Amino acid sequence: MRIRKSDIGQKIKSNLKIEFAHQDVSAHGGLELFRRYFAIIGLQTRIRSAFKTHGLKGDYTAVHFILVFIALWFVGGRRLKHIPFIAQDPLVQRLCGLKSLPSDRSASRWLGQFTNDSLQALIELNSEIVSEKLSQLDLARITLDFDGTVLSCGDKVKWAMRGYNPMNRHAKSYFPLLCHVAQTGHFFRVMNRPGNVHDAKGGALAMMKKCIEQIRQSMPGVIIEVRMDAAFFQEDIIKYLLRERIEFVVKVPMWKWLNLKGIINQRQRWHWADPSLAWFRDEIHVDSWDLDLDLMFFREKISDTPKKGHQLDLFTPDDGVYEYYVLLSNKNGRPENILDFFNGRCAMEHQIAEIKGEFAFDVIPTRHYQGNSAHQQISLLAYNLVRNFQIDTQSLQARPRTASRTNLWEFGSLKTIRFETINAAARILNLASGKVLRISHNIAREKSYSQIIDSLDNLAA
Numbered sequence: 534m535r536i537r538k539s540d541i542g543q544k545i546k547s548n549l550k551i552e553f554a555h556q557d558v559s560a561h562g563g564l565e566l567f568r569r570y571f572a573i574i575g576l577q578t579r580i581r582s583a584f585k586t587h588g589l590k591g592d593y594t595a596v597h598f599i600l601v602f603i604a605l606w607f608v609g610g611r612r613l614k615h616i617p618f619i620a621q622d623p624l625v626q627r628l629c630g631l632k633s634l635p636s637d638r639s640a641s642r643w644l645g646q647f648t649n650d651s652l653q654a655l656i657e658l659n660s661e662i663v664s665e666k667l668s669q670l671d672l673a674r675i676t677l678d679f680d681g682t683v684l685s686c687g688d689k690v691k692w693a694m695r696g697y698n699p700m701n702r703h704a705k706s707y708f709p710l711l712c713h714v715a716q717t718g719h720f721f722r723v724m725n726r727p728g729n730v731h732d733a734k735g736g737a738l739a740m741m742k743k744c745i746e747q748i749r750q751s752m753p754g755v756i757i758e759v760r761m762d763a764a765f766f767q768e769d770i771i772k773y774l775l776r777e778r779i780e781f782v783v784k785v786p787m788w789k790w791l792n793l794k795g796i797i798n799q800r801q802r803w804h805w806a807d808p809s810l811a812w813f814r815d816e817i818h819v820d821s822w823d824l825d826l827d828l829m830f831f832r833e834k835i836s837d838t839p840k841k842g843h844q845l846d847l848f849t850p851d852d853g854v855y856e857y858y859v860l861l862s863n864k865n866g867r868p869e870n871i872l873d874f875f876n877g878r879c880a881m882e883h884q885i886a887e888i889k890g891e892f893a894f895d896v897i898p899t900r901h902y903q904g905n906s907a908h909q910q911i912s913l914l915a916y917n918l919v920r921n922f923q924i925d926t927q928s929l930q931a932r933p934r935t936a937s938r939t940n941l942w943e944f945g946s947l948k949t950i951r952f953e954t955i956n957a958a959a960r961i962l963n964l965a966s967g968k969v970l971r972i973s974h975n976i977a978r979e980k981s982y983s984q985i986i987d988s989l990d991n992l993a994a
Contacts, residue, residue, distance in 0.1 A: 559624040561608050562959030562972045563950075566985050568628045570922050571600075573993045577630070583658045587651040591643055593635045598643050600629040602908075603915045607947070607955055611893045613637035623961055624970075644904030652903055655910040656722065659917060660744075663719045664751040666921050675748055676715035676758040676938045678878045679741060679765060681708050681732045682885050684895050692902040696728035707897075709909060710737055712744045713881040715760075718940050719920055720888070720913045721748075725906040732764030738773060745779065756780065758864075758938070760878040766861070768822045775863065782875045785828060785859040791817065793859055797830060806869035809834045814868070829860045829868045870936040877937030884916075891947040892916050919947055926988035953981060 571577065577596045584595040604625045605616060619625045620634040635643075647655075667675065684707040685700060686693035693705035706728030712721040722744055726735040745757055757779050761770075763786040774781045787793055796815055803811035812831045819826060832855040862871050888894040894912040897905055923929060929942035945953075959972045972978070 557623050557961035559622050559959050561622060561624050561955050562957035562970060563955035564604065564607065564624040564628045565970055566954065566982070566989070567607065567922065569989050570926065573989060576918070579658060583654045584651065587654060589643065589646050589651060591639065593639065593643070597629055597631055598635065598640060599911055599914070601634055601640065602911050603918070604628050606892050606912070606915055607951065609951060611896055613640050613898050616640060624959065641899050644899050644907055645901045647901070647903040647907040649903065652906055652910065655907055659910055659914045660722050660747055662914070662921070663714065663721050663917050664747055666719070666924065667714065667717065668751050670717070672716055672755065674716070674756045674758060675752065676760065677721070677744060678713040678715055678760045678881045679710065679737070680713070680762060680881055681710045683708055683728065684897065686897050690897055690900050690905070692727050694727040694729035696730070698728060707905070710735070710740060711885065712740065713884060715877060715880065715938050716941050717920060717924070718884050718944055719917050720884070723909055723913055725902070725909055733767045733770060737765070738769055741770070742773070745777070760875060771861070772824070780864045782860055782862040782864060782871060784875065785861050797857055800830070803832065810869060812868045826861055829862065829871065830857070831860070831868070831872055832857050873936040874938055877939050880939040887946055888912055888916050919950065920944065925992055926985045928984065953978070
């Protein structure tokens with residue numbers, strides 16, 4: 534049946550008068566689900582225990598500030614100056630356990646109080662939450678990806694240095710090193726560093742050892758795998774992984790002193806994995822390392838016509854027809870499967886993009902190095918809590934198991950969770966039976982909320 538034209542449009546003859554009043558109304562009804570989840574896992578108690586001996590001063594505690602940051606990112610804010618825009622939201626206040634939220638200046642001053650010891654407490658809190666969840670999943674293998682990312686800073690930010698910055702070559706930057714868990718997408722640890730530090734230097738090996746030791750302690754018997762790009766092809770890292778019998782794959786840079794180009798040019802016969810991919814293995818001896826390395830050489834066809842002026846070098850290892858790359862690994866398996874396994878580390882880039890875009894990891898809120906490092910840790914903590922929330926409360930769809938070793942389930946991004954769950958207009962009503970959170974009727978949202986609430990009730994039981 535056709536709709537009458539008079540029932541389609543409406544006449545707008547005047548502007549609505551805009552008024553502001555104190556009401557128990559929120560645009561973020563789904564925050565109540567996260568508040569319940571945080572209460573079940575004892576998040577406030579864990580934060581309070583982690584900081585009880587560090588003496589951070591102020592009217593607000595570490596629990597309050599960390600929850601304010603988490604609430605800010607959950608509802609879509611990014612910078613400290615966005616805190617006043619959510620300060621009167623009743624469900625934000627309820628999540629944080631506050632009647633009045635701190636100002637953005639108070640949050641900045643609190644971050645500026647961080648020292649090495651208090652920062653270490655935040656690091657341990659985050660890694661413990663991740664390792665406990667991994668232990669509960671009882672995984673046979675844990676695959677760790679290590680990589681750095683560039684965060685542009687202002688000229689007056691402490692310990693920010695000019696280095697490799699593809700977005701702004703002249704800007705000072707930080708270059709934090711991240712440890713990523715491939716099976717679940719968690720970020721196990723982050724170490725903030727000045728922008729002029731090489732990817733594999735600046736404490737990279739020490740951080741790698743701490744991550745591996747903590748996983749071995751929390752999950753005895755688990756098989757640990759490590760994936761790294763060419764920057765981590767360093768003597769101390771390779772010897773450590775071989776000595777500890779940790780399975781790993783690392784890309785080998787096209788350094789002249791390794792003579793990889795000469796080996797490729799002399800090779801006459803390649804083994805074909807498929808019509809576009811060929812490989813061979815060769816062992817080289819590195820005199821300076823006193824080490825024999827069993828390398829896998831790959832070439833992938835990219836064109837049928839050679840390009841003029843192309844050379845095989847560090848940055849463009851192709852000759853116009855084939856692209857070449859070399860891997861070092863101690864894993865058993867077919868070379869093409871090991872190549873797929875190595876390429877699986879690219880999934881880490883999607884998670885890095887999410888923590889930057891949705892959890893304000895790339896925001897530099899203070900001029901203090903330790904304060905900015907603490908902000909990064911809280912960002913990862915919020916991200917990991919969202920991952921745990923999905924694992925504990927949602928029926929995640931399993932992804933096919935492949936050699937690339939990526940996420941085991943189809944996780945939703947915070948942007949999706951914000952749209953489907955968090956951003957729901959709601960009103961708090963005082964009824965005879967108690968307080969009730971009333972949300973506008975929506976069949977899809979009601980079904981999703983019911984499933985999450987049932988999961989939370991089972992988790993609390």
